Amino acid sequence: xxxxxxxxxGIKDLSALDIDQILDLADSYVELNRQIDKKQxxxxxxxxxxxFFEASTRTQSSFELAGKRLGADVLNMAVSNSALKKGxxxxxxxxxxxALRPDLLVVRxxxxxxxxxxxxxxxxxxxxxxxxxxxxPTQALLDALTIRRRRGRLQGLLVAxxxxxxxxxxxxxxIYLLNRMGARVRxxxxxxxxxxxxxxxxxxxxxxxxxxLQDVDIxxxxxxxxxxxxxxxxxxxxxxxxxxxxxxxxLSRAKPDALxxxxxxxxxxxxxxxxxxxxxxxxxxxxxxxxxxxxRLAILDLLSRNLPANSPVAGAK
Amino acid sequence: MNAAAEGYKPIPGTQLTAxxxxxxxxxxxxxxxxxELLTQGGLIVDTGPKLFADGIPAGCEIIxxxxxxxxxxxxxxxxxxxxxxxxxxxxxxSASVAAAAGGITxxxxxxxxxxxxxxxxxxxxxKRRARFGALVNVHPMAAATQGLKGLGMSEIGLMxxxxxxxxxxxxxxxxxxxxxxxxxxxxxxxxxxxVQHVEEPMLAEGGCMNEGEIATRLGLxxxxxxxxxxxxxxxxxxxxxxxxxxxxDQLSCAISVEIMRQAKRQGLPVSCxxxxxxxxxxxxxxxxxxxxxxxxxxxxxxxxxxxxxxxxADGTIDVIVSGHNPQDQExxxxxxxxxxxxxxxxxxxxxxxLSCFHNGHVSLCxxxxxxxxxxxxxxGLPGGKLARGQPADLTLFDxxxxxxxxxxxxxxxxxxxxxEDRHLQGVVLRxxxxxxxxxxxxxx
Numbered sequence: 001x002x003x004x005x006x007x008x009x010g011i012k013d014l015s016a017l018d019i020d021q022i023l024d025l026a027d028s029y030v031e032l033n034r035q036i037d038k039k040q041x042x043x044x045x046x047x048x049x050x051x052f053f054e055a056s057t058r059t060q061s062s063f064e065l066a067g068k069r070l071g072a073d074v075l076n077m078a079v080s081n082s083a084l085k086k087g088x089x090x091x092x093x094x095x096x097x098x099a100l101r102p103d104l105l106v107v108r109x110x111x112x113x114x115x116x117x118x119x120x121x122x123x124x125x126x127x128x129x130x131x132x133x134x135x136x137p138t139q140a141l142l143d144a145l146t147i148r149r150r151r152g153r154l155q156g157l158l159v160a161x162x163x164x165x166x167x168x169x170x171x172x173x174x175i176y177l178l179n180r181m182g183a184r185v186r187x188x189x190x191x192x193x194x195x196x197x198x199x200x201x202x203x204x205x206x207x208x209x210x211x212x213l214q215d216v217d218i219x220x221x222x223x224x225x226x227x228x229x230x231x232x233x234x235x236x237x238x239x240x241x242x243x244x245x246x247x248x249x250x251l252s253r254a255k256p257d258a259l260x261x262x263x264x265x266x267x268x269x270x271x272x273x274x275x276x277x278x279x280x281x282x283x284x285x286x287x288x289x290x291x292x293x294x295x296r297l298a299i300l301d302l303l304s305r306n307l308p309a310n311s312p313v314a315g316a317k
Numbered sequence: 318m319n320a321a322a323e324g325y326k327p328i329p330g331t332q333l334t335a336x337x338x339x340x341x342x343x344x345x346x347x348x349x350x351x352x353e354l355l356t357q358g359g360l361i362v363d364t365g366p367k368l369f370a371d372g373i374p375a376g377c378e379i380i381x382x383x384x385x386x387x388x389x390x391x392x393x394x395x396x397x398x399x400x401x402x403x404x405x406x407x408x409x410x411s412a413s414v415a416a417a418a419g420g421i422t423x424x425x426x427x428x429x430x431x432x433x434x435x436x437x438x439x440x441x442x443x444k445r446r447a448r449f450g451a452l453v454n455v456h457p458m459a460a461a462t463q464g465l466k467g468l469g470m471s472e473i474g475l476m477x478x479x480x481x482x483x484x485x486x487x488x489x490x491x492x493x494x495x496x497x498x499x500x501x502x503x504x505x506x507x508x509x510x511x512v513q514h515v516e517e518p519m520l521a522e523g524g525c526m527n528e529g530e531i532a533t534r535l536g537l538x539x540x541x542x543x544x545x546x547x548x549x550x551x552x553x554x555x556x557x558x559x560x561x562x563x564x565x566d567q568l569s570c571a572i573s574v575e576i577m578r579q580a581k582r583q584g585l586p587v588s589c590x591x592x593x594x595x596x597x598x599x600x601x602x603x604x605x606x607x608x609x610x611x612x613x614x615x616x617x618x619x620x621x622x623x624x625x626x627x628x629x630a631d632g633t634i635d636v637i638v639s640g641h642n643p644q645d646q647e648x649x650x651x652x653x654x655x656x657x658x659x660x661x662x663x664x665x666x667x668x669x670x671l672s673c674f675h676n677g678h679v680s681l682c683x684x685x686x687x688x689x690x691x692x693x694x695x696x697g698l699p700g701g702k703l704a705r706g707q708p709a710d711l712t713l714f715d716x717x718x719x720x721x722x723x724x725x726x727x728x729x730x731x732x733x734x735x736x737e738d739r740h741l742q743g744v745v746l747r748x749x750x751x752x753x754x755x756x757x758x759x760x761x
Binding site for chain 2: 012061089090091109112113114116117131132133134135169172195196197198201230
């Protein structure tokens with residue numbers, strides 16, 4: 001079955017069918033990833049550029065591994081050394097990269113919409129690895145894969161997304177994906193960390209952790225994005241942890257077998273108690289990282305199927 | 318009045334022009350009907366339904382208006398030009414060419430230039446440049462605070478003498494309440510108009526569109542209504558204290574219209590404006606990060622747009638401006654949060670504003686008042702009405718004719734129109750400044 005998208009810019013653009021297709025393929029890649037010989041040659045001769053304007057550990061390394069396992073030449077662009085810091089515009093950077101004739105471009109940028117803007121200007125397939133507070137589609141997909149493998153389905157599950165929703169692209173992508181797949185979504189956060197009219201995205205809004213976690217199947221914790229906290233959103237980390245940090249006491253409201261998820265990197269003792277995070281019976285945080293590689297393998301695979309047999313002429317657009 | 322019957326004697330050496338077969342619309346008197354008009358040199362000699370009943374004076378140039386609307390030349394109270402400092406975006410000359418093509422005979426320039434217009438020499442510089450390079454009348458607004466820094470009052474009295482028609486910090490509000498109080502208080506002694514960008518800067522900080530569902534979906538920080546209403550309410554209380562003349566330059570939300578309605582009922586010496594774009598567009602137009610719709614104040618909900626139109630209709634909103642703000646590609650082809658605000662609007666002002674008339678919300682005469690006599694009165698400028706002795710600044714347009722906006726065909730140096738590919742109704746046929754045609758549409 002053909003994947004009907006040239007780029008992966010956001011979950012917003014995907015149908016339930018698209019999401020199932022990605023997750024099914026990703027599922028099959030989990031096994032590949034566990035073999036000793038992980039090398040494939042699906043992307044042999046293809047060039048993948050990872051363009052990260054914002055620092056990332058797991059997303060970037062996960063994309064790098066996935067590309068390499070499929071046989072692509074992978075180039076990591078270090079933005080601190082790039083011309084962008086010397087005043088080059090995003091569009092100029094896009095045109096320069098385009099001349100390098102990549103087939104796949106993985107982009108993270110601090111501004112919402114920046115990846116989409118780039119995608120309009122380059123000839124290759126573009127994958128959004130996180131743009132501002134807009135979307136982080138591969139994170140939502142790997143979360144969904146993790147849940148689906150543990151619970152066998154997404155339909156009908158009750159999911160609480162807790163913490164800094166305001167700044168979170170992970171939250172938005174997860175809300176879109178879970179809604180599309182028939183799960184019920186709650187958001188739990190102090191009012192200062194919720195964007196305006198979040199309820200119109202089809203979620204139930206809670207300000208109290210205990211009420212919000214009542215009977216949920218999945219608890220998704222979000223990182224408190226202290227680097228985006230221009231101004232005061234919460235009075236102190238101590239107070240935040242007291243009311244919104246996930247500990248066993250608050251977790252006891254959820255279903256007894258509720259899964260604990262976190263996109264990482266974690267602030268232990270801020271949004272999540274260390275013991276809860278490491279609880280091997282409940283926490284699937286490390287599994288999420290593993291699923292990340294599988295999902296990215298699937299995305300690279302699906303998008304590469306739509307690439308022209310020969311790369312387009314650079315600068316033709 | 319009958320010019321011929323009165324035995325009007327032309328002054329030798331100055332051109333007489335007769336406009337015949339016109340639909341005269343004069344917001345000065347409220348007249349809207351067939352009529353004729355005579356100008357000599359730079360002034361209107363007379364006007365009336367049957368001015369030339371006894372014949373047209375000899376040696377007269379005759380303009381047949383073919384039943385189209387002849388009204389006072391439009392006055393646009395909010396125009397950003399790139400001069401001085403950003404001539405690659407727009408010069409006084411290029412802005413004036415665009416204005417003339419849009420039926421605008423007077424533009425009022427904003428002081429947000431480089432250097433800032435905060436000194437008499439710069440006010441004089443602009444007026445001099447305009448005299449030699451611009452097709453239309455140019456009147457500068459000057460900075461309300463030195464360097465637009467919001468710290469100290471600018472030389473309001475001296476710049477008023479030099480020809481500044483009003484005082485504003487342009488794209489930002491005077492945020493300091495004590496300073497604003499003193500500016501209002503001081504300006505009242507010179508009867509100077511203080512124009513405020515009504516936006517509380519801390520509440521708007523980092524915001525790039527209306528706060529709401531769409532901003533949330535796009536992952537963009539929003540600007541709440543309260544940023545506007547708080548600044549507006551604060552200023553109105555300061556106007557109560559000082560009695561100064563105050564103008565909120567652009568409203569964007571429904572609550573602001575209601576606040577102004579109350580303030581006027583209360584008798585405060587206040588007025589307000591709206592941009593044509595805000596009467597025609599809403600936040601949905603931002604779509605997928607379309608930066609040409611990033612405006613300041615931001616486009617808001619459909620119900621806000623409707624309330625602004627209602628405000629124009631009932632007279633709460635005094636003035637419609639273009640808010641013409643030229644930006645080059647480098648300033649707009651950026652991620653939404655980084656992109657410059659503003660859109661060009663001189664050539665589309667009349668057509669976009671006319672949608673309020675075509676949709677049946679306001680009479681043509683009342684609509685034109687918002688772009689003629691009202692800004693003239695607020696700024697103490699001549700013109701804005703069709704009367705003996707007034708400047709012969711005139712606009713002739715076909716209100717019903719439609720056209721499609723193509724940015725690249727607009728005359729402004731910058732092409733950032735939010736109306737690209739839109740069908741608009743209303744085409745300017747001829748623009749006259751001081752009796753001289755500065756724009757004549759080529760095609761019939």
